[in-house]
Amino acid sequence: MPRMASRLRPPVRRSGARVRDEVGPAAAAVSTGVLLVTVAGSLPDYPVSSFELGLPTWLIAIGLLAGLAMVTTAWVVSTLRPSVSVGLTVATVGLFVPAWAGWTTLPGVAQALVLAVAPIAIAGVSHVGLRWSEAGRSPVTLGAIYVLAAGAAVVHAVGYDPLTDPGCASTCAAVRPFAAALLSSRMAYALATALTSAAAIVAVISLVRDGARDRFGVVVWAALLAVVVLAVPWIAHVVTWTDVPSLVAVVLPDVVAGLLIGIAPLVAVAATRRVRLEVRELVEHLTSAGTAASGGGSPIPGVAFAIPDEDRWVDSSGTELGSADVPARAVVVSDPAGPALRLDVAQGADAGAVLATLTPATMLALQNARLAAVSLARLGDVRASQRRIVDASDAERQRIERDLHDGAQQRLVSASFQLSLARNRMNDGSEALTRAEASLREALARLRDLGHGIFPATITAEGLAAALEDLAGMSRVPTTLDVQALGLDRDVAVAAYAVVATALASVRPDAGPSSADIAAAVRDGSLELRVRLAGTAGPVQDDLVDVADRVGAVGGRLLIEPFDDGVVLTAEMPCV
């Protein structure tokens, strides 16, 4: 069994999209503001600010880069995935606002508050990872992460006094928490760490579940890594309370997390754009050329279309695909009536990315291609049935012919011999005997016309040209023949023969001067047959219908047009 992603409707914008359209840019603006304020607020003290003093320039540069990446990404995805912009903004706040604690201009309470914002970063990062998919998950998980992170922030804000934290840098001096009396700093920090870790664990579990589905790739894994990177220092500090970590060790995880969550979505967007371009190419290819399969290396090597209410898949030309054509990996898109499309997904390609590219416009084009493919398939069915009907009637005709040959004809021939014998024996030239012989000959001639298979073995044995020569030879009017057609399918040759036979049979020399000109040639993979009949109105309707059925059964068409005092029959039949 091929592995197929769950049946998904194509992503459709919900009706609340108008409001959501404004959420993304607003969030992106907020994150931009946070970054600008951070840079602007730090400038007056730089490079002598006690906070920045311990930081090497390269780390500050990378931190700035991470911030720029996050803000840029927030803007890039703001219209398509506003929720991701919101997540990035929350992460920006959680990662950059604590840096404000170094500003000497801030009052102590504010310094404590900005420092307490740090746990929020985990929620923001998880938000990005979990909301990358538009399909969306239950908001409960994300809500839980936010509640836990906010709890950690509150506990941190009210209970943590850096002054009593041996691990805190000297700059923490001025920070004064609200509830220092209730909780020791270590207790407050441990509680905040517990809540932060809980948030991180919930986030990791959900992200692993998403990541394991192989749907949203790089962003999910980046968020997962960022969450872990952010959570580990909390736990480490609780455990090694008295160690004084270097400022680099404190800041580096934040910078790494920022880079991960800032850059991963950009990478994913670029990859998605590539897939989208390829899908568009594929769709254009499908809808114009009518053949499946795009170039090698495409994430979607092929598309199959389901015939409604049947367990059949066809390609875009309507050709049925066998079980050997079922790809190892595929995405099935269903409509309310059942499976509609199957997009083959190349090994190593991201099925989620493929699915994400199915915009309404692409879907419309694919549905269009499906309609065409289904019509072609149905037409093929009708042709096949037409062929079977023609074959069955031919078989019946041959059976009757054989019956006539083996039965009535042989008896009549034998009777004519006996009559001849009788005449010889009696040595009698009586008129009655002569009349009997004449009517017997007439009966045989009629029977021969009736029974002679209208499709002689000559067609198969020696080709259409030879068979048409015989027909022309039997014609009752002057007939010219120009046949340039070799190696035709038997069905096509028989249909062509039937056209000529019917046309010639309709010409009556007694009705005035008449003639027939027959031309047949193969052009562009199609047999073109023209029979020009002068001095006749052409075959009667019933005969024409019979012949047109034959021509139609091989996928061709028959035209009859008036021409001077006669008609031209034109048959075009594909013969490759």
Place this chain on the structure above:
Amino acid sequence: MRVVIADDVMLVRSGLARLLEDAGVQVVGEAGDVDGLLALVARQQPDVAIVDIRMPPTHSDEGLVAARRIRDEHRSTAVVLLSQYVEPRYAQRLLADQPGGLGYLLKERVSNIAVLVDALRRVTEGECVIDPTIVAQLMRSRRPDSPLERLTDREREILALMAEGRSNAGVARELGISERTVEAASAVVFQKLDLEPSPDVNRRVLAVLTLLRR
């Protein structure tokens, strides 16, 4: 004259045999299929084998194939093929290479025993005999570049009658002209068809060959 008959329908076979014996032709054997016919010919070495084209197993051209083998393996045995249908292709396939000693007649034609006996005699003399219906068809469907185009209508009539196996006298009788006129006209026909002077029978066969090749 000793003949054998091959036809898968017993009624036709025996009817024909009685008709021939009545006309003084000695029927030395009958066969219902190709194998029986070939064995019979090998055993009896008849002057002529009368063979139905359609025989078991496929009822298509078994008789035709048998006729070829008889002409190849027993030069002294001529073959007259009988056909239920007008199939000029069969005639062409049979006669196109070496028409001497071969005949091709519609079955219903042979109820006129005189025609059949005449045809038997002509094929044993090395000529070829083609049914008038088929000759007429071949004449009508000749190609534009055929040498037959060089002939006048009257000359084509004479050639057609030759192909049907008529002697000069027979042709003269049919057309109501003198035998000398026929001889002169045939000489012109041979010349127009680029046939070098040779024994008369041979040239007649070659002329018919031109007709078959259209």
